[in-house]
Amino acid sequence: MLDFLRLRVLDAVARHGSVTAAARELHYSQPSVSHHLARLEAETGARLVQRTGRGIRLTEAGRLLADRAAEILGRVEAAAGELAAHTGLRAGRVRLAAFPSALGSFVPAAAARLARDHPGVEVRLVDAEPPEALAMLRAGQVDVAVTFRHTVLPATDEGVRLTPLLADPGHLVVPAPGTPAQGSSTGRRTGNARHVGAAPEAPAVQKTRTAAPITQKSQTAGGTPGTRAGDGAYDGPPGGLAAYRESRWIVGCERCRAQAFALCAEAGFTPSVAFITDDYVAVQAMVAAGLGVALLPELALTAHRRPDVATYRIPGATRAIFAATYGEPPDPPATTALLAALTTATTR
Incomplete structure (x- = not known):
């Protein structure tokens, strides 16, 4: 040699x-x-x-x-x-996989912050649901995976290091009061009127209010049923979820609908599923058209909120959002910088 x-x-x-x-x-x-x-x-x-x-x-x-x-x-x-x-973060690349409502809310702000603070670092984003994102993480195809875990589901992240980002409350989504869908025949029968479960009458501003950005205050469920939450939602529908036992429900994939089914079971009924889709834009359109009611996470309502739907925040429907990394610490500098940007973007 x-x-x-x-x-x-x-x-x-x-x-x-x-x-x-x-x-x-x-x-x-x-x-x-x-x-x-x-x-x-x-x-x-x-x-x-x-x-x-x-x-x-x-x-x-x-x-x-x-x-x-x-x-x-x-x-x-x-x-x-x-x-x-x-x-020195003057060059490099970091790859992030995240689910749609994260990509539609806080992820762009985190990516923009990283690009602004470290312009030499290239950020690549991939649209992927948690199982696919974690598989990509373990295979070395991405450096960070933004994922979530419902409290009613078992942990499936063995071997992956998780950085908590935020708690994402779930909301019951129903037609807004005063809209044509409020009288739809797809809902439940109450007295002489038929409803899909519209929200109680609210001030006129409620009809045009969109969901505000997630804040630390709005990350926890609570409040008095029938009162407006800080983001324009109502906490706890009158009568609870049991009031929607005869409504038709719009649910997501098997993994996501498990939480809705568990919450409905706690309320004493099994929801009648009318439609299955993970597209939160389509879900709100169906609700607004009177085709059913749905349970959506707050991030989905932050990314897209129709003025002709109303929401109730549901206690116990919160999901935990994490940034996942894989392998022994410490993480590479670009990965560490991205984790910091994600934490900043979700702490406001």
Whole structure:
């Protein structure tokens, strides 16, 4: 194995054609340079330099080795520069997988903050539900996965490190009062009127209010049933979920609908499923049209909120949102910076 420092000496001698100049550049003494050249000749078994009066020139073998030494030194210096840029966040790449309502709410703000603070770091975003995102994380296809866990579901994140981001309350979504869907025949029968479960009459401003950004205050369920929450929702529908036992329900995939089914079971009934979709825009359109009621997370209402639907915050329907990473700590600098940006974007 050739000694790296001796290759540096040979490179300096080749460029300057002088032991004195090479010693000056390397901050070595002239005898030290001559010693390194002699040792390198012993290692290679070839004559590398030939003295000519006051100067020195390379032999054919010396020129061949010097050319390769220059290539090696160039690559090492390039690698050192790239590593310094990476650790200093002047360059790099970080990949994030997140579910749709996260991509439609806080993830863009986090990505924009990272790009602003570290413009040399490239951020790549992938749309993926938690199971797919975690699989991509374990396979090394992404660096961070934004995922969620319902309180009624078992933990499935063994081997993955989780950074808590926020608690995302669930909301019952119904047609807004005063809309045509309030009298739809798809709902339950109460007295002489048929309803899909419209919200109680609210001030006129409620009809046009959209969900406000998630705040720490709005991340916990509570309040008095029938009163407006800070984001324009109502906490706890009168009569609870049991009041919607005869309504038709719009639910999501098997994983997401498990929470709705569990909450309805606690209220003493099994929901009658009319439609199945994970598209929260489509869910609100169906509710507004009077096709049923639904349970949506607050993030979905933050990303998109129709003025012709009303919402009740449902105690116990909260899901926990995490940023997941994989492997032994510490995380790479770009990953750590992205986690910090996600935390900032969800703490307002």
